[in-house]
Amino acid sequence: MSLDLVLGSLDDSAESGEPRQLRLYRQLKAAILDGRLTPGVRLPATRQLAADYRMARNCVLFAYQLLLAEGFVEADRGGTRVTTLPLGKTASTPGSPASGSALLSRRARELPALIRGESLLPFAPGVPDLNAFPWSAWARCLQKAWGEVSARQLAYAEPGGEPELRRAVASFLSARRGVACAPEQVFIVAGGQMALDACARLLADSGDTVWLENPCYPAARNTMLAAGLKTVDVPVDRDGMAPATTLWKEAPPRLLYVTPSHQYPLGSVLSLERRLAFLHGLQQSGGWLIEDDYDSDFNHAQPGARPLPAIQGLRPEAPVIYVGTFSKLLYPGLRIAYMVVPRWAVADLGDAVRSLYRGGQAVEQRALARFLESGQLMRHLRRMGPIYRERQQALRNALHAHFGADCPILGGQAGLHLVLRLPDSLPDSAMTEAARENGIAVRPLSIYHAGRTGTNGLLLGYGIAESQRIPELVRRLRLAADGLAASR
Known part of the structure; x- marks a missing residue:
């Protein structure tokens, strides 16, 4: 039997660079799955197929044994033949939808697309000067961290993050941003987006209300929509988010998302009066405030002065989740961010975060802790x-x-x-x-x-x-x- 109509090129010079035995296995498997080789059809003897395609018999034996182990063929005294596959794995299975979006949930289909492919062009927002980053100092911290690596650092990271980094971040935020927290209140996560996702999924239920600034950071809006939350778009003026006084009764928020230190994208600073009003309103409604402090490390209004203190520092026991990232300070690809949670919520929220996400980048976290403790980050700032x-x-x-x-x-x-x-x-x-x-x-x-x-x-x-x-x-x-x- 010739398989010329079933098999493609098995030449070692094919662009894929795939070994011939794996290519033979893959093409036979595809032919069985799409119905070109129907149940009961006998495959050529291994010697014959090897001779037809000028390949070693061991290559054919390897491919047949893989197909046999996976249940695509069966062997008997007459040779090797294609088995009858379970329903859903044969050519009778309906083809792919005309549009891949049909596979997505309704919430996913409604998410606005974000702009891509612009990150290194001039005037791209949100990108720091990567050429000015102290790469040699960072490389030394990484090298030191890799020198201390053990099996534990190569497994999942410590729940909540590496202890060294949690201590360093708590100290940095206290000195730099007026955030009142102990190391155990700091949770290290893989980027600010994960922090927002955790807030949306762990602090609110589908159908709950979230207040968003309008205009707003698009990825934050998408995160809330993907979690099934009902968004209320609150206008922004020169003093930040400006809700109508009646909104607290008409649509009390379960979550209130703000970028108070430098509103994204308009750049306004949330006034102290509104900061205190938000804390009071949430205390009455039983909601949470998400303080996204994404971009406050460079104070251009008062050079040399510390950035405006965080809302979290006004009332450390208030229901505030303080979110920050090192994307602007170091480089976006690092994907290390943090959440600061109230002391009274550490146990419950910590258990919930650990049950939903797995930590990683333990070596990078240890390097970042050393980078902070050595003063390299402050010198860079x-x-x-x-x-x-x-x-x-x-x-x-x-x-x-x-x-x-x-x-x-x-x-x-x-x-x-x-x-x-x-x-x-x-x-x-x-x-x-x-x-x-x-x-x-x-x-x-x-x-x-x-x-x-x-x-x-x-x-x-x-x-x-x-x-x-x-x-x-x-x-x-x-x-x-x-x-x-x-x-x-």
Whole structure:
């Protein structure tokens, strides 16, 4: 029997680089699954198949034995034949849906897509200067941590994170952000997104209400939607989230998500009056406040001053989950973040986090603890603060020069981005595409608004844009705007 119509190339020179015996096994298995080799069909004798395809007989024996072990064929005195597969594994199984989205849940299908493929282009928001990171000092910390590695560090990480890192983070937050916490209140997680996911799943039930800033960090909105929560979009003004006084009675929140130190994306700072009002309102409603302190480490409004203290430090026993990350301080790919929980919630919330997530990166966590304790992180912060302030000023100057002295620019008290308001004649989504064609990764402000309708503008990150390049980059952005205007 010839299998020419069933088998593809078994030549060792095939692009896959796969051994011939594995390729033979895979192609026979595929032919059985899709019905080209039907139940009862006998396969050629191993010697014959080896001769037909000029391969060693051991290769054929290897493939047949794998198929036999997995139940795709059976052997008898007459040779090897295809078995009858259980229902659901044969060619009668319906094919894949025309659209992969049909496989997703309704909640997943409704999630707004995020922009991809922009992270290293100039003006990409949220990206620090990776070239300025002290890689040699970090490498020494990693090398030291790997030198101390044991079997425990190669298994799952300690529940809640490595003790050394929990202590170092607690000390850092106390000195830098006014967060009142002990090491056992710090939970190390794999990125800020996991922290938000834990809050959405462990502190609220499907159908519960969450207040979100509008505009809001899109990934936070997606996380809440994926957890089945009912979102209430609260407008933002110059003092941060501004709920109507009646909203506490009309839609009391189970969760209230804010970015108080540097609202994302508009850059406003939540006033003390509203911070205290939120704590009071949640005490009455029995809800939780999620304080996302994603971008407060660089204080541009008062150089040299400490960032505004965290809400968590106002009332340490309040129902506040303080979330932070090292993505902006170190590098995004590190994927190490933390949650600070109230002392009275440590046991219950700790058990819930451990039951849902598994910890990892124990070696990197130990290296980061040493990086913090050695003072390397603080030295890096002190060095980068003036650099980022210079870049922000260069960006402001260039925007005024090319878009007019009175062009509205939002934010800038902290963080690594500014917002440029645009006239209605320049839709921000179209501007984003025009800028990308010129090698610039601005982001449309409209995608941060609920329903993707709202203020028209662009987010411009200056973390990876060197000061001397900024005027030329903004000139190219102006050319993109002019070209868009001419085409409309």
